[in-house]
Amino acid sequence: MVLMSWGQLLAVAIVMLVLFISLYLWMKDVPMFIGKTGLQGKTCIVTGANAGIGYFTALDFAKRGARVILACRNKEKAEAARESIVQATGNKNVVVRELDLSSLSSVRLFAKKVNEEEERVDILVNNAGVIGLPNQTTGDGLEVNFATNHFGPFLLTNLLLDKLKQSAPSRVINVSSVVQSMGKIDFDNLRAEKSFSQHNIYFNSKLANVLFTRELARRLADTGVTVCALHPGSVQTDLLHNMPLHIRLPMRVFKMFLRTPEEGAQTTLFCALADEVADRSGKYFAECRLAERQVNPLANDPKVCKKLWDISCQLTGFKPVDETAL
Numbered sequence: 001m002v003l004m005s006w007g008q009l010l011a012v013a014i015v016m017l018v019l020f021i022s023l024y025l026w027m028k029d030v031p032m033f034i035g036k037t038g039l040q041g042k043t044c045i046v047t048g049a050n051a052g053i054g055y056f057t058a059l060d061f062a063k064r065g066a067r068v069i070l071a072c073r074n075k076e077k078a079e080a081a082r083e084s085i086v087q088a089t090g091n092k093n094v095v096v097r098e099l100d101l102s103s104l105s106s107v108r109l110f111a112k113k114v115n116e117e118e119e120r121v122d123i124l125v126n127n128a129g130v131i132g133l134p135n136q137t138t139g140d141g142l143e144v145n146f147a148t149n150h151f152g153p154f155l156l157t158n159l160l161l162d163k164l165k166q167s168a169p170s171r172v173i174n175v176s177s178v179v180q181s182m183g184k185i186d187f188d189n190l191r192a193e194k195s196f197s198q199h200n201i202y203f204n205s206k207l208a209n210v211l212f213t214r215e216l217a218r219r220l221a222d223t224g225v226t227v228c229a230l231h232p233g234s235v236q237t238d239l240l241h242n243m244p245l246h247i248r249l250p251m252r253v254f255k256m257f258l259r260t261p262e263e264g265a266q267t268t269l270f271c272a273l274a275d276e277v278a279d280r281s282g283k284y285f286a287e288c289r290l291a292e293r294q295v296n297p298l299a300n301d302p303k304v305c306k307k308l309w310d311i312s313c314q315l316t317g318f319k320p321v322d323e324t325a326l
Helices: 006-027 053-064 075-090 106-115 145-157 161-166 178-182 199-217 240-244 245-253 266-273 303-318
Strands: 042-047 067-072 096-097 122-127 170-173 226-233 284-286
Touching: 042 053, 053 067, 053 075, 053 122, 053 266, 067 075, 075 096, 096 106, 106 145, 106 161, 122 145, 122 266, 145 161, 145 303, 161 170, 161 226, 170 199, 170 266, 178 199, 178 226, 178 284, 199 226, 199 303, 226 266, 266 284
Parallel strands: 042 067, 042 122, 067 096, 122 170, 170 226, 226 284
Antiparallel strands: none
C-alpha cells in the first residue's frame, strides 16, 4: 500500500475543499426575481402561506401593495405569519382565511367566502402541499396526500374561476416539483385503491399539478387568465417532517446545499409577476425561466390531461355550469 506524504494529503484536501466550495456555490446560484411590478389594488391568495415558500411569496406580494389572503389550515400559525408580514411591510391589508385542502367542504367554504366578500382575485398561488403522510382516507373518500396536493387545489381553482376571469389579466400558479418527471398516473389508483407508496403518491400528485395546469390553460384560452406550473428548487422547508428518519437525516446533513424558503419563492414570484409569462399559459418553469424540457411526457398528451380533469370533477363533485365555456 502506497502512503501519501503530508504534502500530497494537503493537496488532496485543497482539491476536495475547492470541489466542495464549487458545489456549494453551484447549488446556491439562485436566480432572484427583481421585477418591479406593483400590486396596488390587486388581491392575491396564497395557500400554505404561514411558513416556507408560501410565507415569502405572501410577504413579497404585501411589499408590492397587494391585498393578501393567507389561506392556511393552522389559523394560529397563520395569524402569527400575518403579524410578521404586516410588521415587515407596513401593509395592513393582509388577512387570514382558514383552508384545509384535504377537506372538500373546507375548500367550498373558503371559496364561498372569497366569492362573496372579495371584489377580485388577481393571483391565486396553489402553494400548499404535503409529503409522507400515512395512507389515510379523508371524509370525502380520497387519499389524504393526493387530496391535499391535487384534488383540493383543483376544486379551489375551479370555484374561483369566475372571479379570476372577472379580474383578468390574472394568474393561477401551481407549485409542482421536479419529481413530476418521475410521476405516473394510474387512473384506477388515484385514491390508493390498489397500492400505496409515500414517495410515489407525492411524485404522482406533483405530475397531476402539471397535467391540471395544461388542461386548465387550454380551457382558459382567450380569457386573460394565465396558468403556470413550476419547480421551486430544493428548499429548506418543513415539508419532509412526516418522512422516515432515513430520508430526513440526509436532508439535514446536506441542509447547507438547500435553498432558503425566500430563495425557493423566486420562481413562484417570476410566474406570478413577470411580463413574459403572460403569453406562456400552461407552461412549466424552473430557475425563473421556461423549463419545458423537464416536463414528464405524459403532460404532452391532451387525452391524459383531459381524463385526469374529468375524473377530478367526478371525485370532487365539481360540475361546471357551462362546460363549453371552459
